Amino acid sequence: MTKPNTIIDCGCGASYERREVQLPIKDIGCFDCSDCGARLEIWSSRTVPAFKRVDAVDAAAKRA
Ligand SMILES: [Zn+2]
Structure with a gap:
């Protein structure tokens, strides 16, 4: 069973x-x-989230 990725x-x-x-x-x-x-998240189960950084347009325009 596959769930769609979310952002x-x-x-x-x-x-x-x-x-x-x-x-x-x-x-x-x-x-x-x-x-x-x-x-952002805490888990304690056999179903765990995996996160991957995505470079959104806003992130690219971020001022340090
Ligand atoms: Zn943050």
Whole structure:
């Protein structure tokens, strides 16, 4: 069973492509924005999210 990927937008402007992965054992973890450190998700199950940074137009135009 495959779920469509979704895009998670952090408040700082960073965007991440999120998909779900099935693991054989339960996993506990969390994902923080690599730019601002905001906690975007916490999980504790066999279905865990996987995040991939995507360069949105807004991110490319971001001022440091
Ligand atoms: Zn952020």
